[in-house]
Amino acid sequence: MAEGFLQQSEIETMEEVGNRYFDALVSRSLFQKSLETYESGFVMHDLVNDLANFVTGQFGFTRLEGDNSNEIRKMTRYLSYFHFHGSSDNFVMDIEDDLYKAKQLRTFLVLDCKEWSEIKMPRARCLKVLSLSGIRQLTELFDSISKMKHLRYLDVSNSAIKELPNSICMLYNLQTLKLLWCWSLERLPRDMWKLFNLRHLITDGSYKLKEMPIQMGKLKCLQTLSKFIVSKHDNGSSNIGELGNLINLRGELLIQQLQNVRSAKDALDAKLKDKRYLEGLVLEWNPLEQVRGISESQRGVLENLQSHEKLKRLTIKYYGGRGFPDWIGHISLPSLCYLELINCPEVDSFPEGRLPSNLKQIVISGCEKLIANWKGWDSQILPSLECLEIDGGSENVESFPGGLLLPTTLTYLKISSFRNLKSLDKEGFQQLTSLVQLDIYNCPKLRYMPEEGFPTSLCVLQIGKCDSVLKEELERKEGEEWLKVARIPNISVGGYENGPVRMHHVRLSTHTKRSPACG
Known part of the structure; x- marks a missing residue:
């Protein structure tokens, strides 16, 4: 897209055209799925790579590895730089000298360059693609970047950059700005609203980012906005209304600091119900400002943050209201597959009309009143539910699943953090004929397994931080409780400092980008 090879039409965006081209290249084996277990992307066969280099000739991709720097030519347009660990400092100096020769450079990718402490950029004013991802020592961008008027793609992910120069806002052709895992980044450029061609602003993992620039609503082309941070104006209103004009947003949107929205009307200005391309939505209040006295105002805000009916993933964090609005239910969200509720202490029930029937995964943590009232969940009538995680149970729960x-x-x-859980019920588990993995963590009084054991489908049982007698029996592989679980192929008993390990993966029909359990 940055090279200008994709032409948008009335029925397809450039991104959709690109996806269609990519699928076609995969179907013809020009790209292949990586076979490496630690990689999730695609690779190019060596023969295809050789063919590409042959066809592009003197303009083609030049990849520099080790001390090989003699391939840069005056007409080189596509250049990737790979700095091997331990490469000489002279090599870096030679590279910088040679970069000045490539005046026609269009693409410059720096790959795996953790040791490169200072970068002198090429003088190529025609540059369209610039990636400095993974340069850990990179703390600031050069002001001269504003002279690269043709730049459409800029990636400074995984760097120590603290802020971007305001001069970057003169890059009027910029389409993609990637700031993934920029752990020191605290603010975005003040005049970012001038980047009217910006389509993708990606800030996942940039946790120090505290506010959004003014007039973000002017970025009408924006499709990807990883995070929007709500701030208060001097008149008491908030900036959440800036989202109202961003009608093309898609993928997943995280809205943080929602406690700054004091008026339900302000929340309505975000027009989330009109954003029909959004697949995932995360609504987050500040846990440090959870004030019980404003619970009803939070309820009104959440009411007016209703999404469209095609939403697939919904997460609500640190919500202080006493109940959920009706739109978080079967009728309003028929396509919802993933529901996550984190630290909503005042909520004691789901809205009337039951949960969305297409749910595949539910994660509930730190919602003690809701968990205490689990008999009213009606979870047994969820025909598609595959994954359930419950963390932070009521003090009154002594057996599981009890009446659930x-x-x-x-x-x-x-299930985790059930402080007074003592036993698992045979009735509740024998009916789970599809259950493959059971994880139990931080239930210190858990002593008894189900009387008749578990269903034959169970392959993985992980128990951490349970009763010491039960732990000893299972570790020694003897005793009454061991006989109840002995036929399970994979049993792990231990402390699990970070919780049990997810071994079994359930394939969802929709990509769950941020799911901690199901893949």
Whole structure:
């Protein structure tokens, strides 16, 4: 897209055209899925790579590895630089000298360059693609970047950059700005609203980012906005209304600091219900400002943050309201596959009309009143539910699942932090004929397994921080409780400082980008 090879039409965006081209190249084996277990992307066969280099000739991709720097020519347009660990400092100096020769450079990718402490950029004014991703020593961008008027793609991810120069806002052709895992980044350029061609602003993992620039609503082309941070104006209103004009947003949107929205009307200005391309939505209040006295105002804000009916993933964090609005239910969200509720202490029930019937995964943590009232969940009538995680149970729960009826479709179940849980019920588990993995963590009084054991489908049982007698029996592989679980192929008993390990993966029909359990 940055090279200008994709032409948008009335029915397809440039991104959709690019995806279609990519799928076609994969179907013809020009790109292949990586076979490496630690990689999730695509690779090019060596023969295809050789062919590409042959066809592009003197303009083609030049990849510099080790001490090989003699391939840069005056007409080189596509250049990737790979700095091997331990490469000489002279090599870096030679590279910088040679870069000045490539006046027609269009693409410059720096790959895996953790040791490169200072970068002198090429003088190529025609540059369209610039990636400095992974340069850990990079703390600031050069002001001269504003002279690269043709730049459409800029990536400074995984760097120590603290702020971007305001001169970057003169790059009027910029389409993609990637700031993934910029752990020191605190603010975005003040005049970012001038980047009217910006389509993708990616800030995942940049946790120090505290506010958004003014007039973000002018970025009408924006499709990807990883995070929007709500701030208060001097008149008491908030900037959440800036989202109202961003009608093309898609993918997943995280909205933080929602406690700054004091008026339900302000929340309505975000027009989330009109953003029909959004697949995932994360609504987050500040946990340090959870004030019980404003619970009703938070309820009104959440009411007016209703998404469209095609939403697939919804997460609500640190919400202080006493209940959920009705739109978080079956009728309003029929396509919802993933629901995550984190630290909503005042909520004691789901909205009337039951949960969305297409849910595949539910994660509930730190919602003690809601968990205490689990008999009213009606989870047994969720025909598609595959994964259920419950963390932070009520002090009154001594047996599980107790009165909670679980759907037979469940393949993964995790329960944790049930302080007074003593036993697992045979009735509740024998019906789970699809269950593959059970994780139990931080239930210090858990002593008894189900009387008749677990269903034959169970392959993985992980127990951490349980009763010491139970732990000893399972570790010694003897005793009454061991006999109840002995036939399970994979049993792990231990402390699990970071919780149990997810072994079994359930494939969802929709890509769950941020799911901690199901893949």
